[in-house]
Amino acid sequence: MRALTWHGKHDVRVETVDDPEILNPRDAIIRVTSTAICGSDLHLYDGYIPTMRKGDILGHEFMGEVVETGSGSTLEKGQRVVVPFTIACGGCFHCSKHQYSACDNGNPADNQDIAMELYGQPMSGLFGYSHMTGGYAGGQAEYVRVPFSDVGPIVVPDGIDDDEVLFLSDILPTGWMAAENAQIEPGDTVAIWGCGPVGLFAVQSAMLMGAERVIAIDHFPRRLELARRFGAETINFEETRTYEALMEMTGGIGPDAVIDAVGLEAHGFFVDNVIDQIKASTFLGTDRTHAIRQAIVACRKGGRVSMPAVYGGMVDKFPLGALMEKGLTLKTGQTHVQHYMPGLLSAVMEGKIDTTFLISHRLPLERAPDGYRMFHDDQDEVTKVVLKPGMH
């Protein structure tokens, strides 16, 4: 089959590799019909994530048709499914609590050691996202082996287009969980850093959850325009002093809840950010964290901090004092995709959530390296790249 493989910083290629096979009873093989490039794939592309190996197949947002099933799979050949990016077993304590991204068993035993050293306990496996999270081949390929296929993939009806449901695999549930973690109450003002796909879905979700105002922060005009479309007010941090603006816009109180949907590659030339950039490039620290610092400082006293953004390692100059003194609540984590999929599929089918607005480019799988370059170089124009293995 053809697949997008990683070879190093800014070096991804479409190559011919062996087709996946059923290896465990609960496996299924999916023929991919649509797969997206995620903002977090850019962290791999930029070489920020350790434990990558040459030849790794990327991609964790994908859907397709079931073409083969193991004896323990509940799927049937021919079904259309969207696959969650988190690989969860359904049988451990965490899965029983619907904390799917904390699954004990989705990550193979040998690959759990690194995460155990870094984080204390290993997290679930993820598709196409380094060997620390399992070393699973990803979905930017013609076919994928999907483990625990009786727990993860959700079957979608034939009448609905790929583009409408593809994002159930990651960014839609991630945006939704970000808003849920902000514990929104009626009358709340919610500030969201980053109007990438997760931020934009968080805007929609926060509105649906009853936020009175949503303030979206970015520096890409087109993305701010999309946020405005869903009822958000906007701050362009290149033109405006964000903290001062947030204080003024909230009558001197600060936002009730703040959401960091930016993560470890925060843009912008701020002093702390430049220091982080130097450190990251010399492996002294892996995370660049301007957005979360500002979010914590701007958040009102007793407010809530939701952090869907991806961080991997250690940071310093973290405003722990502000977090403590103001009595903030911090909620975060990789998305428990399986928990949110059924409800969000209904919401999409009922037209409550718009997903297709996001897609700016549709490319054949063969052009995936172009997709990465475009997404990396022009984040204003390129909001989401969807790859179609069947397209020529």
Next chain:
Amino acid sequence: MNDHHRQDRGDDAPPATSKQRDDALDEVAGGAVEPKGDSLTGRTVTINRPRAEVYAYWRDFATLPTFMDNVERVDRIDEKRSHWVVKAPAGRTVEWDSVITEEREGETIAWASTEGADVPNSGRIDFRDAPGGRGTQVTATIVYDPPAGAVGKLIAKIFQREPAIQARRDLRRFKQLMETGEIATAARTRKQFEEEA
């Protein structure tokens, strides 16, 4: 409850977590093993399955190689005795007979290798109900006595430095098998899968 937990120490932590490695080894092995670095390993895993089921799977020694990576096979000799063949570096294997020294249905299996073992070892597996209805806590405590000499050094490489990692990974695989019915693999093809094994 491990009876040896509290002897001569001021807390309730398991002996394998003690900073005084030699004292902890003495406590577990009763002076039978001369301390040589890291020869005591202890690991606990919580498995979301009933204790009787977890115990029964383990007690059937012949199935242990399913999840114990470096164990090639375990042959049953009789109700108490089994013969172990374990992979060693450079394509070699080491072997020994093992005898059950203590057994309490659903709670404990303790063993010791018999005279003439390539790598003398002993240990115990304890099974307890996890609090909060979370299944079973399985604790493996292993003491081994690596031989001296050149071969000993090779063997020590897996048995003295790696056993903590090996035990941790084996217990994770055991947990996967009990909780999910299979052992997770990231391999894509049968060929990759077999290279990993």
